[in-house]
Amino acid sequence: MSTDTLQSLFAYxxxxxxxxxxxxxxLGPEHADTLHASLRTLNHIHVVDRLFRAHLxxxxxxxxxxxxxxxxxxxxxxxxxxxxxxxxxxxxRGLSPAQRQELLHFRFTDGDAGCMSREEMLLHLxxxxxxxxxxxxxxxxxxGIAPPRDLYxxxxxxxxxxxxxx
Numbered sequence: 801m802s803t804d805t806l807q808s809l810f811a812y813x814x815x816x817x818x819x820x821x822x823x824x825x826x827l828g829p830e831h832a833d834t835l836h837a838s839l840r841t842l843n844h845i846h847v848v849d850r851l852f853r854a855h856l857x858x859x860x861x862x863x864x865x866x867x868x869x870x871x872x873x874x875x876x877x878x879x880x881x882x883x884x885x886x887x888x889x890x891x892x893r894g895l896s897p898a899q900r901q902e903l904l905h906f907r908f909t910d911g912d913a914g915c916m917s918r919e920e921m922l923l924h925l926x927x928x929x930x931x932x933x934x935x936x937x938x939x940x941x942x943x944g945i946a947p948p949r950d951l952y953x954x955x956x957x958x959x960x961x962x963x964x965x966x
Contacts, residue, residue: 803917806892809926809928812955814885817842819948820933823876827878834943838936839871845929846877849884855914856891865909876947892922933946 821842827835832897844867872880892951908914910951930950937947957964 801923803892803895803900806895806900806919806922807889808956808959809952810885810889810892810922811959812952813926813929815940815959816933816941816948816950817881817885817929818878820879820936821874821949822898823945823948824936825874827945831945832944834877834939835874835912836871839874840867841932841936842881843867843872843877844883845932846881847927848887849881850927852925853884853891854889855904856921858904858920859919861909863909872903888922893946902937929963 811887824835824838847863847865847867850862851866853859878932895918900922901917903915903917906914906922933950937950940947
């Protein structure tokens with residue numbers, strides 16, 4: 801996969817995360833249960849992003865599980881997600897083709913050994929996040945609220961409007 805494609809996917813991820821978090825900020829107090837469940841899911845995405853960020857950076861795992869005991873506030877999560885997405889985008893920009901293929905050995909939170917290329921790890925974060933954002937979108941639909949249109953094609957046409965005219 802090209803660096804340009806990876807950069808595009810991580811720009812999409814940052815955009816989709818921000819759109820969904822902004823949408824959740826519009827929920828009223830009558831939807832507190834939906835907001836809490838959604839924050840738990842989005843926090844799970846964030847924790848997994850941070851775990852793989854640590855693997856990519858050769859650092860110790862910042863968490864012992866794939867979610868935290870306490871649920872962060874929406875604003876705290878929004879800040880942390882944005883910072884992690886910024887880091888991921890910068891990391892992708894700095895990778896050479898050889899680095900993308902480099903195999904990294906690590907431990908999953910359950911203690912099992914893992915070995916993935918940097919590129920595989922990065923693609924895991926893209927697909928993992930999209931899957932769980934879809935869960936949150938379904939929760940919103942269940943309470944009669946249209947979720948943000950979390951589509952890569954939509955992101956591309958917003959980011960590159962000239963593509964609509966060619």
